[in-house]
Amino acid sequence: MKLASFSREGRSSYGIIDGANVRDIGAVLGAHAPTLKDLLAGEGLDAANSAAASATPIPLSDIAFEPVIPTPDKILCVGINYATHIAEAGLPRPEKPMMFVRYPDSQVGHKQPMIRPRESEQFDYEGELAVIIGKRGRRIPTSEAFDYVAGYSCYNDGSIRDWQFHTTQFTPGKTFPSTGGFGPWLVTTDEIPDPATLSIETRLNGAVMQKASISDLVFDVPQLIAYCSTFTILNPGDVIITGTTGGVGAFRNPQVWLRAGDTIEVDISGVGVLSNPIAAEPSD
Structure with a gap:
């Protein structure tokens, strides 16, 4: 599984790379895990897999990539x-x-x-x-x-x-x-x-x-x-x-x-x- 952090239309999110798209996991799990770092610290990667089916696919050409972990503690x-x-x-x-x-x-x-x-x-x-x-x-x-x-x-x-x-x-x-x-x-x-x-x-x-x-x-x-x-x-x-x-x-x-x-x-x-x-x- 490939996970990326990105921004689109002024909103930061993260998701699973799916071919030429990214599935917007952050939009599904954002209430509990607004960032990829929060996902790792909380519900974990299994939650990302579970959310993938209902996550909206966004063309990679429509996003701006952020650092994989934009604000790591260290x-x-x-x-x-x-x-x-x-x-x-x-x-x-x-x-x-x-x-x-x-x-x-x-x-x-x-x-x-x-x-x-x-x-x-x-x-x-x-x-x-x-x-x-x-x-x-x-x-x-x-x-x-x-x-x-x-x-x-x-x-x-x-x-x-x-x-x-x-x-x-x-x-x-x-x-x-x-x-x-x-x-x-x-x-x-x-x-x-x-x-x-x-x-x-x-x-x-x-x-x-x-x-x-x-x-x-x-x-x-x-x-x-x-x-x-x-x-x-x-x-x-x-x-x-x-x-x-x-x-x-x-x-x-x-x-x-x-x-x-x-x-x-x-x-x-x-x-x-x-x-x-x-x-x-x-x-x-």
């Missing part, structure tokens, strides 16, 4: 988590996951513009697998980690590189408004029992910039869930972004930065393609 990001990215950055293999955070207003949905802020010319792409939590948990063992996953999506952890490297703390370069892409939808775990079997590719204007198997993660999905749930409580709708592979613009020679008019795509097998145009923030 967006937990992992840095330096593929061997190829470790090598290109010239860094030692980490002993523990390198963590930082994003804020909800730093992300946009599928087909929505990612914005290069006027404070920087160093806007970089990072194609990543996103894990969406479906059940509250703390100190989750790796052997049970997949039980806490609602599904998976694509993420572009857009990075403002000079601000990222002002200090050793990455957060300033990761939280400028509308710099990250999240979508197009959540694919439930019944369709993806093991994300390690997937592959990821990032394309800039059609040219392949990054390509890897998800199995190349240094810390895999169960390890990340176990680690994150130790220092914080994971709640339904929380997002863990698992890291990017080699090929980012900052470590190319010459360097490659995102410019207005570009199109960046993150393609994960079994999930879908997240596509975002790039726009420049107005100067005033």
